[in-house]
Amino acid sequence: MTESKVLTISVAAYNVEKTLEKTLSSFNDSRVLNDLEVLIIDDGSHDNTYKIARSFEEKAPQTFRYIKKENGGHGSTINKGIKLATGKYFKVVDGDDWVDTDNLYKFIQKLKNIDSDLVLTNYTEVYSTRSKNIKLISGMKTREYTWYDDINIERVALHTVTVKTELLRQHNVHITEKCFYVDIEFVVWAAYVSQTIRYMDLYLYQYRLGESEQSVAKKNMLKNVAMQEKVSYQLVKMYDQFVKSKNMAPRQEMTIFKTLKRSIGSTMRTYLLVNSRVAKKDIKQFDRNIKNISAISYDRLNADRFIRLTRAFNYNLVPEIKIAYGIWIKYKYREE
Incomplete structure (x- = not known):
């Protein structure tokens, strides 16, 4: 063309x-x-x-x-x-x-x-x-x-x-x-x-930003968490494919990985908006699915402090992480 x-x-x-x-x-x-x-x-x-x-x-x-x-x-x-x-x-x-x-x-x-x-x-x-x-x-x-x-x-x-x-x-x-x-x-x-x-x-x-009808609004992210999961799994597949292609420069890989981990972390934090028992179950299943899709992506995600902490002790820290996240989100939305 x-x-x-x-x-x-x-x-x-x-x-x-x-x-x-x-x-x-x-x-x-x-x-x-x-x-x-x-x-x-x-x-x-x-x-x-x-x-x-x-x-x-x-x-x-x-x-x-x-x-x-x-x-x-x-x-x-x-x-x-x-x-x-x-x-x-x-x-x-x-x-x-x-x-x-x-x-x-x-x-x-x-x-x-x-x-x-x-x-x-x-x-x-x-x-x-x-x-x-x-x-x-x-x-x-x-x-x-x-x-x-x-x-x-x-x-x-x-x-x-x-x-x-x-x-x-x-x-x-x-x-x-x-x-x-x-x-x-x-x-x-x-x-x-x-x-x-x-x-x-x-x-x-x-x-x-700040409009209630936007897909990035907190209530809509919870309602659409299945879509977040779908995109996260697609990103995991893409990252796995890109790494295996061996075509990426180290800084290119790092930029793409940072983008991937933010998306995965965002999905995990969306689960924290529900009660602790359900949050723990959903996060654990989500993380297992990532591991089943790509061991490369799963292992690489341990570099993220939030994800590493969430995985710690077989996800038993999720209730404490949920409390901390609740405090942070209230502060964030009050500032915005």
């Missing part, structure tokens, strides 16, 4: 009539329209998502493209975006988030002059009453790096990554469908398929 754009942004849009106008408006700037492709992928919405998306397609048809599909979950919108993208670079933005428009312009101008596989940027957490800039990396210069260089990428997330489209296609990247929390799969794939990395000190992605 001939590349006609510098950047494709794939917007996951499912019943986002309340937020989509803000999302799409953040891309609708005359300075970027000729270099930017925005794929608005409607995942079977039942509200006015269609009307809002169509209005932007009419305003700037060279940039905005509306795609209607049957409901298949967030992963299916990413898969569709990868298939249809014409941009050299590919980025995912959720339909309830947006970008800083001035930084988007700066970002695209910089993309024109580089050829790195993976581009990392900062993001902003936006709550109802405040916002917080999250700087991704300290001490990393703007030059191109490889995974063999002395870099320490502590955290990669959907909000931070932009990757070459052709690499996603070459590796037949496919994200789990009909499931929440799959953005972590996309992030891991982006790290794995990339050999060269560049960091740009721009606060690009504006990440909305």
Whole structure:
């Protein structure tokens, strides 16, 4: 496929009539329209998502493209975006988030002059009453790096990554469908398929948090814990496959592993929201399933202090861990 754009942004849009106008408006700037492709992928919405998306397609048809599909979950919108993208670079933005428009312009101008596989940027957490800039990396210069260089990428997330489209296609990247929390799969794939990395000190992605209906809200994570499990098991399989391929540089492996262990730890902490007896049983079974899927991943996860402590003494410390976690979560939500 001939590349006609510098950047494709794939917007996951499912019943986002309340937020989509803000999302799409953040891309609708005359300075970027000729270099930017925005794929608005409607995942079977039942509200006015269609009307809002169509209005932007009419305003700037060279940039905005509306795609209607049957409901298949967030992963299916990413898969569709990868298939249809014409941009050299590919980025995912959720339909309830947006970008800083001035930084988007700066970002695209910089993309024109580089050829790195993976581009990392900062993001902003936006709550109802405040916002917080999250700087991704300290001490990393703007030059191109490889995974063999002395870099320490502590955290990669959907909000931070932009990757070459052709690499996603070459590796037949496919994200789990009909499931929440799959953005972590996309992030891991982006790290794995990339050999060269560049960091740009721009606060690009504006990440909305604190909304009760979000899948990352505490009550919804408990309700959807089976989906967390599904994604965790998929990540374990991916990590096992990547390690056995022997294609990863040590720092690349470390970045992917840190992403894996955060996901596994998050699932375990979700179990702690129920009573201690059930929590112990569920965590023990979840951990056994990981071991059955991949001894490599299971052993490697002992490097995580929380997981190692949870496993200690045949999971008998779970009640104490649950109490400590309850105190921490109350403090965290009071702060936010």
